[in-house]
Amino acid sequence: MIIDSPIDLELTQISGQTSQPPWICENGVYSDLVCIDGEYSIFNVSQNGKYLDFNYSGNITQNQAIENVKKIYDLDFDLLKFYDYLDNQAELSEMSKFCKGLRLFQAKDSFECLISSICSANNSIKRWTKSISDMKFKWGRNFNNFYSFPDCETFNDIFLDEEEEHLKTNAMKDNNLKACGVGYRALYMRKASEIFSLEMDLSDIGKMSYDEAFETILKVPGVGPKVADCILLYGFGFREAFPSDVWIKRIVSYLYFDGKDIKVEKVREFGMEEFGDYAGYVQLYMFHYARKSGLMNKLK
DNA sequence: AACCAGGACTCTG
DNA sequence: CAGAGTCCTGGT
Numbered sequence: 001m002i003i004d005s006p007i008d009l010e011l012t013q014i015s016g017q018t019s020q021p022p023w024i025c026e027n028g029v030y031s032d033l034v035c036i037d038g039e040y041s042i043f044n045v046s047q048n049g050k051y052l053d054f055n056y057s058g059n060i061t062q063n064q065a066i067e068n069v070k071k072i073y074d075l076d077f078d079l080l081k082f083y084d085y086l087d088n089q090a091e092l093s094e095m096s097k098f099c100k101g102l103r104l105f106q107a108k109d110s111f112e113c114l115i116s117s118i119c120s121a122n123n124s125i126k127r128w129t130k131s132i133s134d135m136k137f138k139w140g141r142n143f144n145n146f147y148s149f150p151d152c153e154t155f156n157d158i159f160l161d162e163e164e165e166h167l168k169t170n171a172m173k174d175n176n177l178k179a180c181g182v183g184y185r186a187l188y189m190r191k192a193s194e195i196f197s198l199e200m201d202l203s204d205i206g207k208m209s210y211d212e213a214f215e216t217i218l219k220v221p222g223v224g225p226k227v228a229d230c231i232l233l234y235g236f237g238f239r240e241a242f243p244s245d246v247w248i249k250r251i252v253s254y255l256y257f258d259g260k261d262i263k264v265e266k267v268r269e270f271g272m273e274e275f276g277d278y279a280g281y282v283q284l285y286m287f288h289y290a291r292k293s294g295l296m297n298k299l300k
Numbered sequence: 301a302a303c304c305a306g307g308a309c310t311c312t313g
Numbered sequence: 314c315a316g317a318g319t320c321c322t323g324g325t
Contacts, residue, residue: 122305123305127322183320247306
């Protein structure tokens with residue numbers, strides 16, 4: 001079925017949002033496993049003109065399927081109204097034409113998003129997406145050769161490194177977190193996983209105000225301000241988050257502060273103040289505008 | 301082959 | 314409480 005809401009699927013898929021790695025793509029069809037109320041379904045989406053062509057298999061209702069695909073691709077967000085806003089801001093007016101159809105790629109699994117976001121810190125898009133894909137393959141459940149991300153109870157039992165694996169088994173040496181290329185982040189991931197299986201539900205974060213959610217998630221090991229905002233934006237749909245890293249700092253500094261060096265923390269405050277509920281989208285568009293327009297090379 | 305990029309954390313003054 | 318150093322891996 002066609003879903004009547006404009007999107008650039010490929011751009012959204014490759015944009016490196018820490019909700020999840022890109023879906024498996026074959027002949028223009030992007031597919032992945034989605035869990036809805038304990039039922040597993042395979043979602044297939046492809047580009048049809050300006051719109052998404054969507055179908056699914058599995059034991060869920062059509063309403064559930066549509067509701068979930070709309071959430072994942074943020075299809076209820078009014079892009080055209082957002083472009084009106086961008087076009088009327090002197091500093092942002094170039095962005096819509098470079099990023100046309102780019103949408104939030106929302107988490108289908110908030111725990112996967114938590115671990116992905118921790119994995120992305122001090123890392124490259126290519127490397128963290130491979131790490132997460134490796135984890136799904138090693139420890140996820142297999143449905144028709146699609147793999148779920150392990151839940152936090154399963155995750156707690158994963159060996160940290162070769163040493164821990166060797167201590168407890170005689171098996172091969174790559175059945176551990178560090179074998180996925182996560183380096184020192186392995187311990188952060190395990191501690192984070194333990195917190196959300198022993199101390200609180202990850203879903204509680206979504207019920208909080210933005211400020212409370214930010215302060216709460218910030219206490220998780222491996223989660224600093226940037227990663228916290230990614231989790232809140234991509235994992236829980238807090239659009240007022242403005243995840244600020246060195247690139248956003250350079251771009252904001254170039255566009256708004258005459259190239260002056262600003263603290264990342266100030267950039268975050270500026271973004272939230274200036275862009276309000278559009279902050280998350282503006283951050284997403286700034287990054288891809290910088291990539292595609294050549295601004296990024298210039299700022300290096 | 302030495303060096304760099306990328307956030308969070310820890311230690312120092 | 315700011316600033317510097319360290320962590321791991323893949324890329325040059």
